[in-house]
Amino acid sequence: MVKLQQNVDAIRISTRIEALACCSSTSIGVTRLPFSVESTAAERLVEEWMKAAGMSVRKDGLNNIIGRYEGKDSTAPVLMIGSHLDSVIEAGKYDGILGVITGIEVVQTLRDNGIVLDHPIEVVGFCDEEGVRFHSTFLGSKAIAGTFTAEDLQRADEQGITIAEALKGIGIADPYAYKNSSRTPEELLAYLELHIEQGPVLEKENEPVGVVSGIAGATRFSFEIIGKPGHAGTVPVAIRQDALLGACDLISYIEKIAFKNEPLVATVGKLTVSPGASNVIPGLVTGTLDIRDLNVERKQKAIDAIFSESERIAKARGLQIKFEQVMEADPVYCNEEMIKLIEESISERSGSVITLVSGAGHDAMAMADVTNVAMIFVRCKDGLSHHPDEFVTVEDMGAGAEILYSTVIKIATKQ
Ligand SMILES: [Zn+2]
Known part of the structure; x- marks a missing residue:
């Protein structure tokens, strides 16, 4: 008997997104600033789901959460996928989160199908991308790219609490531990991020998923x-x-x-x-x-x-x-080869390929300092984002996860 291949589970993705939306300091929308009670609660859930998907989980010195799914060769460079766990004030449920949850779903599906790829996969939930609390964006991805600095530790929030003090507050006593977060170009194969589009193009084109050519x-x-x-x-x-x-x-x-x-x-x-x-x-x-x-x-x-x-x-x-x-x-151009593999994945799923430029900044921008990057965009209703009414259908989340799944297999398989 031929064993049926498991597909990604869109309902599971949606259920997890709803659970994370409860980790919020406001009742309207989602407000989850870094190094807060809400972010710690969200990390606990993410850690649990990463473990359930067969990953070993660790937190780095700047409190990025990283789940690792071992490859055939554990010394081979890592394909990193993910996005950010923080939000703006009274945000939607999907910005950032969707990239982390679909990343976990991809690994869970690989494991359920008994697939081990040539390269290890690491799913990352960055601690801070939006920059709301400390008025500086991409803190988590900068730490991994090695561009976070000791001066950044002294950035303070509105209460005068510095990043160093906030880290202490969540149990990271040595603020200089951020130095252990950084990865070398040799350690990384690439960084791939799925994110909601935050604009109206895919909806207008009637396609659930698009490929990003670059970040403006x-x-x-x-x-x-x-x-x-x-x-x-x-x-x-x-x-x-x-x-x-x-x-x-x-x-x-x-x-x-x-x-x-x-x-x-x-x-x-x-x-x-x-x-x-x-x-x-x-x-x-x-x-x-x-x-x-x-x-x-x-x-x-x-x-x-x-x-x-x-x-x-x-x-x-x-x-x-x-x-x-x-x-x-400066603009960031997505890697041509990875773009081609995403396009193939979209075509195989019978979609027509829509190419978009990202007008918004993303963690991929910071990660481009250390490795090749690419991005997949998922349609959101009315192009609305950074708003409580931000919305992605379960079907579109599933479509995004499927494209991510097949792209990850292509990238992490040695040619
Ligand atoms: Zn985002």
Whole structure:
């Protein structure tokens, strides 16, 4: 009799996601900050499920949780899969978590089918990706990639508690133990992450799963538009130097530039108007500009165009417009060979292959400093994320886990 191959269990994935959603400090949505009571409760569940799937489990010096499923050759480089266990404030249930739970499901399915791959598989739940508590992203993956620093230990939360102190609070007495977290390029075969899309493309294309070509680079500026305040009733419109009208022109132009350079995205997310009174002409506007693209050259051209238009606006309206760059993150390109294997897995499952650029940052970005990375995106309802209404169907979770399962087999099998 031919033994039937076990498939991934979508119901089990969904049940576990629901259980983890209860590890939250708020009743609305999921709030699970790193090194908290809620995160410790979540880790306990994850550890239990990893063990049930046949993995040996350990925590590293920065409290990343790592389950290992041995390969035929235990000295061969490791294929790491996973995502993050922390959340934003009042988040959804799937962001991060889905990558960890489907990773465990993949290993459980391998074990149930009696499959041992050439390379060891490690499923990782990173302690902190969102950066909500300590205002710095990718803490867990940076520790593994070896880019977490001693200065990072002194980052403090709103209560003034540093990372070093928070680690002590959960029983990691030696803060420098983070150094043991780091892995060398030789130790790792690759890093593969499944994550919800957090955008609307897959839903529009009517596909449950897509492959990521890369994570967009981001440049962030703060800007200042200086005009001249005056009496709203007495200064004729023709001679005003209204900073807010300059901001309107600038923001409209930024939208135009983004449309012209799609898939580039540009956002003015914050604006303050001074003095901010109903009867005073705005004399000063400050704001932020966030601009992202996988294509560095196209992004730079768009920035240059925005700068030269801002000069024109300033001249036309008698204003001063100043930009200051506050952040620059390079794009990360996913590994071509891994992309091909994900595409094969999607095609074999009879889906058409949708390729996406990630506009959001992910742990894969930090892991790219130490190894090749690739990402699988799973459709979410209305593209909504970082919100209590974030939603993924059980069928889509199952589809994502199946693609992850077959991709892991392909990657971890020696050619
Ligand atoms: Zn995430």
